[in-house]
Amino acid sequence: MFESLSERLEGAFKQLKGEGRISEINIATTVKEIRRALVDADVNYKIAKDFTDRVKDKALGEKVLTAISPGQLMVKIVKDELVELMGSTESELDIKTNPTVILIAGLQGSGKTTFSGKLANFLKSKKNKKPLLVAADIYRPAAIDQLKVLGGQVGVEVYSEPENKNAVEIAENAIKHAKAQGNNIVIIDTAGRLAVDEVMMTEVSNVKKAVNPQEILFVVDSMTGQDAVNTAKAFNERLNFSGIVLTKLDGDTRGGAALTITYTVQKPIKFVSMGEKLDTLDVFYPERMAQRILGMGDITTLVERAQEQFNEEQAKKLEKKIRQNQFDFDDFKEQLAQIKKMGSIKDLLGMIPGVGKAVKDLDISDDAFKGIEAMINSMTPAERGNPDLIDGSRRKRIAKGAGKEIQDVNQFMKQFEQMRQMMKMMNKIPGGAKGLKMR
Structure with a gap:
C-alpha cells in the first residue's frame, strides 16, 4: 500500500533539489505535483486541494535554516500535515467497563468477522482480557462456523444461537452469559450487506440501543477507496461509531481511504489489519504511517x-x-x-x-x-x-x-x-x- 503515492511524492520533492531557498515559483510546482499524487491515490480533490493549500502556506511562511534544504523542509511540512490529516495521535479503546461491549459493524466482505477474531486475540494476548465473541450475523451462511473456527484458533469462547434469527436477543443473551462466565470483553460481530440498506441499518441500530456498547468499530475494506469513505459517512450518521478499522492494507490499494476517512467523518482510525493471520492487527499511529508514506520507514513499530x-x-x-x-x-x-x-x-x-x-x-x-x-x-x-x-x-x-x-x-x-x-x-x-x- 502507498507505494505509488510514495514514489509520486518523492518525485514532487525532487522539484526542490538544488534550490537554495523556497520561493513562490518552486513551491507552486512542488505543491501541484503533491496534489496530483494525492488525487491519483484516490483522495477527494477538495481534500487534496485543502491539504496542499495548507502545505503551501506553511512552506512560504518558513525560513530555511542553513542545515536544512528546501526539499527537507518540504518533507517535514508534508509529514506534519499527513499526520494531522490522519488524526494526529493514536486512539485507544475504551475498555474500562466490566464487561466492555464492542459492536463491530460494516459491509459484507469488509473483513468484520476476521477482525473480530483478531481483536479478541489482541485483547487476550496484549491486554490480558477475557473476551467473548458473539455471532450475531444471522444472514450470512457459515458466519457462525467461521467465528467459531477463529475463536478456536485464539482460545476464545464464541457465543451463538444458531436457531435464533433475532440479533438483538442474541446480543442481550450473550452479555448475560458473559457476566455469568466472567468475561470482561464482549465482541459482537453483526451482519453486513453488499451495500448499505435500511434493513441492515435498522438492525444494527437496534442492537446498539439494546446493549449500549462502549465502543462501536466500523470495519472498512481499504481497497474500496473513496467508496469506503462514503460508506463510513452513511454508517456514522446512523450509529455515531467511535472508531474505524482499516482492513486489507496489504492489498493493492492506493490509500485514499486511509488518508481521508478520519478527515471526512471526524472519527479516529483505531486499528489497521493486514492478511489473514490472527496476529496481524496493529494499533493505528498516524505519525508512523506518515513516515512510511514518505519513505522514512517505521523503526518504532x-x-x-x-x-x-x-x-x-x-x-x-x-x-x-x-x-x-x-x-x-x-x-x-x-x-x-x-x-x-x-x-x-x-x-x-x-x-x-x-x-x-x-x-x-x-x-x-x-x-x-x-x-x-x-x-x-x-x-x-x-x-x-x-x-x-x-x-x-x-x-x-x-x-x-x-x-x-x-x-x-x-x-x-x-x-x-x-x-x-x-x-x-x-x-x-x-x-x-x-x-x-x-x-
Whole structure:
C-alpha cells in the first residue's frame, strides 16, 4: 500500500533539489505535483486541494535554516500535515467497563468477522482480557462456523444461537452469559450487506440501543477507496461509531481511504489489519504511517514487534551462548521462528528506513525460511547442538532428508559458520554481545 503515492511524492520533492531557498515559483510546482499524487491515490480533490493549500502556506511562511534544504523542509511540512490529516495521535479503546461491549459493524466482505477474531486475540494476548465473541450475523451462511473456527484458533469462547434469527436477543443473551462466565470483553460481530440498506441499518441500530456498547468499530475494506469513505459517512450518521478499522492494507490499494476517512467523518482510525493471520492487527499511529508514506520507514513499530517476541530471559540465554561461542542450529531455528511471528518479511523490511523503496519490487516470499528449516529439521539432535559434527557424509544425508541438493546444504553451512565467526568477533568488543539484547 502507498507505494505509488510514495514514489509520486518523492518525485514532487525532487522539484526542490538544488534550490537554495523556497520561493513562490518552486513551491507552486512542488505543491501541484503533491496534489496530483494525492488525487491519483484516490483522495477527494477538495481534500487534496485543502491539504496542499495548507502545505503551501506553511512552506512560504518558513525560513530555511542553513542545515536544512528546501526539499527537507518540504518533507517535514508534508509529514506534519499527513499526520494531522490522519488524526494526529493514536486512539485507544475504551475498555474500562466490566464487561466492555464492542459492536463491530460494516459491509459484507469488509473483513468484520476476521477482525473480530483478531481483536479478541489482541485483547487476550496484549491486554490480558477475557473476551467473548458473539455471532450475531444471522444472514450470512457459515458466519457462525467461521467465528467459531477463529475463536478456536485464539482460545476464545464464541457465543451463538444458531436457531435464533433475532440479533438483538442474541446480543442481550450473550452479555448475560458473559457476566455469568466472567468475561470482561464482549465482541459482537453483526451482519453486513453488499451495500448499505435500511434493513441492515435498522438492525444494527437496534442492537446498539439494546446493549449500549462502549465502543462501536466500523470495519472498512481499504481497497474500496473513496467508496469506503462514503460508506463510513452513511454508517456514522446512523450509529455515531467511535472508531474505524482499516482492513486489507496489504492489498493493492492506493490509500485514499486511509488518508481521508478520519478527515471526512471526524472519527479516529483505531486499528489497521493486514492478511489473514490472527496476529496481524496493529494499533493505528498516524505519525508512523506518515513516515512510511514518505519513505522514512517505521523503526518504532519494528522494535515493538521484536520486543513482543523476544523476552529478557531469552535474550540473556542467547547472549551467554554467543559469549561462549556455543550458538547452534537449535538457537538459529528459534530465532527464525521469532522473526516469522513478527509478520511479513517484506513488511518488516519496509519498516527499515531506506530499505522500503529497495524491496518494493522484489518478490519476497514468507516461505523463504522453509528450506532452511527443512535442513535443520533433517539434522539429528546432536548435530543441531554441535554443528562441528556435520561432515561430508552427514551433509549428504541432511540434503536428502530436506529434499535439497548437497550444494544447498554446503552453502547454508558456510553462511552459518560466517555468522558464528561474526558473533565470535563481537565477543572481543567490550559490550558487543549485549547489543543483541532486546530492551
